[in-house]
Amino acid sequence: MDYHATTPVDSRVADRIYQCMTEEFGNASSTDHEWGDRAEAAVKEAACQVADLVGASPRNVIFTSGATESLNLAIQGTVHHLERSSTKPRIAISTVEHKAVLDTCAALHKQGRIELIHISVDTQARLDLGQLEQTCARGIHLLCIMAANNEVGTIYPIEKIAEIAQSYQVPFLCDASQAVGKIPIQFSEWGLTMLALSAHKLYGPQGIGALVFCRDHPLEPLLYGGGQQKGLRPGTLNVPGIVGLGEACRLRAIEMSVDEVEIGKKRDRLQTLLQSQIPELVINGDRQNRLDGNLHISIPGIPNSTIIARVRHQLAISTGSACSAGVEAPSHVLRAMGLSEPVVEGALRISLGKFLTDNDIYQAAVILIQAVLALKHAMA
Structure with a gap:
């Protein structure tokens, strides 16, 4: 039940990868024989499948190792270009962005290369669009807002944000890694500038992702080499991974709307089961506007690490983002939301996906309820 960290690979996707x-193991850059031609054709087909899912053109798709690399290419590539004109970029980000955005921007700011502006959220991790518009109006070179939060699941009004950014001619980068394949996204129609995604969040393989970008937005590469992908991301293309990403996107385009409704029903059932036996349980995030598979809870008075230690051999849930696991610090997302200390310390992220059964939901509820009741008894 840690689908936000990663999803199992759909067997149909795995078959294509295998x-x-x-x-079909050709190098997509080997154009002297048919094996290379077929690999190149497979990459082009995958670009079409990715583009179809997010409402973009295939020529806008650059394949990367995942959303972290995509975000770094988008942010650092933009900064590198602006520095050529001796402009010190001003970048605005929300306080609940993924560490790939926060840490990249923090490093650039520490180096004195950018001005960094933070846009705050409320106790449900919702943005104040008025503050966001004021920030754009003051003049910035890049706006970074995620499509859906990877911890509490709050979904952001990306279409409205893109409209605000466009009205002030501000390039808009969207980290959509938790949203693609779960909620509809229309890159071109909404006017996004750049969008990052990862295959392993939508039943594809780990280690492959994409940056979707407007070709009129200037980017400088982070790497240099064989000149693949128009020089923006050189290196031998990971054809099996790319094909897996493409197939995963194709399947999500077909099945997403039905799957997410069913996932939402399972999430609600699990929530009801937990609340029936743990009355002090708190639901974090925007309950009216969250990912269907997200259930972020807090059990005040019981440290989350204590619960995890008790259930970890039976139940895969987490205290927060997989990228921050093992870091001895409270979630920056919950801190930014201004939640109380007991709620922050008792926070658990449960995330569901399409392969979970009704029996899985029931068993998970039993395991978690028994663990909490036993800990409460021991602490009494």
């Missing part, structure tokens, strides 16, 4: 690894 075929690419064992039969």
